[in-house]
Amino acid sequence: MIVxxxxxxxxxxxxxxxxxxxxxxxxxVRTVGxxxxxxxxxxxxxxxxxxxxxxxKYTCSFCGKTKMKRQAVGIWHCGSCMKTxxxxxxxxxxTSVTVQLAIRGLEELKDQ
Numbered sequence: 001m002i003v004x005x006x007x008x009x010x011x012x013x014x015x016x017x018x019x020x021x022x023x024x025x026x027x028x029v030r031t032v033g034x035x036x037x038x039x040x041x042x043x044x045x046x047x048x049x050x051x052x053x054x055x056x057k058y059t060c061s062f063c064g065k066t067k068m069k070r071q072a073v074g075i076w077h078c079g080s081c082m083k084t085x086x087x088x089x090x091x092x093x094x095t096s097v098t099v100q101l102a103i104r105g106l107e108e109l110k111d112q
Contacts, residue, residue, distance in 0.1 A: 031055070050090045058092035068092055 026033045032048045039047075058068040063081040071077045076087045088094040 054090040056091075 029044070030048060031051045032044045035044055035047075054070050057066050058076070059066050060068045060078040060081060060083070062083050063078060065078070065080040067079040067081075068076050069079060070090075070092075071084070074086055074089050075084060076092055077084045088097075
């Protein structure tokens with residue numbers, strides 16, 4: 001036993017960290033924690049929003065499963081039906097597609 005070692009700093013002397021000794025992960029900042037305090041809070045919030053949407057899985061419009069994943073900028077691939085399509089840069093559907101679908105739905109209601 002090493003003299004002067006207490007229970008609080010025993011993990012530093014005994015060796016590598018175990019799962020219980022590791023620090024808590026971030027809650028609020030999530031993926032933008034890598035930027036620390038750089039670039040300002042507002043810009044980090046914007047980046048957080050886009051990073052969350054680009055890493056999320058979306059529902060495939062062909063097979064209906066939640067397997068649509070981003071491969072590269074604007075390229076989306078479904079792991080279930082193996083379809084690869086072009087979509088938005090950071091999210092599967094762009095805002096213009098959403099607006100066009102809403103307009104088409106309203107026109108169909110108007111025609112009835």
